[in-house]
Structures are given as structure tokens and as C-alpha cells.
Amino acid sequence: MLEHDYIRRGAAEFVGTFALIFIGCGSVAFARTLTDIAIAHGFVIAVFVSALGFISGGHFNPAVTLGFLVTRRIALTLAVWYWIVQFGAAALGALLLKWVLPSAIQTQSNLGVPALGGGIHAGAGVVVEAVLTFFLVFVVFATAVDPRGAFKQIAGLAIGFVITFDILMGGVLTGAAMNPARAFGPELVMGDWKNFWVWYIGPFAGGVIAASLYELLYLRPARPVPVGPPETGVEEVRPGDAAVE
Secondary structure, three states: OEOOOHHHHHHHHHHHHHHHHHHHHHHHHHOOOHHHHHHHHHHHHHHHHHHHHHHHOOOOOHHHHHHHHHOOOEOHHHHHHHHHHHHHHHHHHHHHHHHHOOHHHHHHHHHHOOOOOOOOOHHHHHHHHHHHHHHHHHHHHHHHHOOOOOOHHHHHHHHHHHHHHHHHHHHHHHOOOOOHHHHHHHHHHHOOOOOOOHHHHHHHHHHHHHHHHHHHHHHOOOOOOOEOOHHHOOOEOOOOOOOOO
């Protein structure tokens, strides 16, 4: 359970989320292809999850934090603190980016505000964001939460790869934010809230479903096997197991 030491954990979440917005949204302004944007987002998360994951868990995403909360892997007060820090860092990252970028580039890129692609309606956008975020949070739990994960030491790399291939698939459909903070920062600074709920409902729903499913399938303690004398035909639990059942 992640708890206590709020300042250090909050600082780690702030730095990681700030980097995601500053680098990720900045890449939208200068990238020539979708691949460039995907790599920029994936690299920044891979690096900062690897660097700061041991301090705060390396969430950098309110949807990931919600997944930890619904599976009772983070205290409610700490989760709220993470959300405050994540959204605050996103706003400051976008504000600084707006200050340093030329006006023409700001207008051209809209500072990386996620948007629905041509022919994609809001309902489909929610589904796309939910599915992409499901993949992300599922891999977070498999690599950074599950103690049996074979790749725990390179969890940051795996998580960064998920973000990269998610953007390669969904970037032209919804912007593939997968992260309410990633949407909130540029939306707030640019004042662009069109279909804003897509990038909140989708990621939060996908994160909750992925976290709950992984917890149910792989992390919930197995029930003890009942034992008893075969000749009686009665299965009795072993002493000490009754309380568990």
C-alpha cells in the first residue's frame, strides 16, 4: 500500500507528469510524423517510470491512480494528492510550453490538445480511449504491481512501449491521450474543451476495468483447498483456514 511521505511522492509525480506534457505536447508542435509523436511520449514515460517508479509508483496518470485506488493499492488521501499534483503539473507544463513556443506553432499544433479524427464521433472516441488505456493499465499491473512479473525491473520500458503502439494506432482517431492529465493541461491553457469528456470518461473507465480484471484474475489470493477424511464424504477445511474462507 502506497502511503505517507506525501512531499517526496508528490514531487516525483509532479516531475514525471510535467515532463510528459512538456515533451509530449512539444513533440506535437514539431513532429513530422505520428511515429515521432508516439516515440516522444513513449520515451518520456519509459524514462521517468524507470527513474521515479520506486518513489511514487510512477503513475503520472490519474487513470492509473484510479486503478490503484479501486484495487485498494493506494490510500484515498494519497490518491487525491496524486490527482492534485498530476493535474497541476499538467497545467504548468502546458503553460510553460505556451510561453516558450512561437505563436504560429501554438496555433498550428493547438498545443497538443487531443481531438477526434475525421468521421470519429464522441462515443467511438470514448471506446478507443478506454481500450487504449486498458492496455496501458493492464501492463502497468503486470509489470510494476504483480510481484511475479518476470519483467518488473524493466517495467518502465514495457509501459513506454504500450504508450508508443497505442499512439501509433489511436493517434489519428482520438489523439490517444490515455491520460486525463495529458488532456487537461493543453485544454486549460488553450481554452479548447470540445468533447473534453471523451478524454476523461474513456481513460478512467479503461483504467478501472483493467486494474479490476488483473486484480481479480491474478492478484487475488487463492482460496485454500478443503481437506477431510475421504471415508466420511465430508470436506473439512484445515485448522486455521476457516478464517480465510
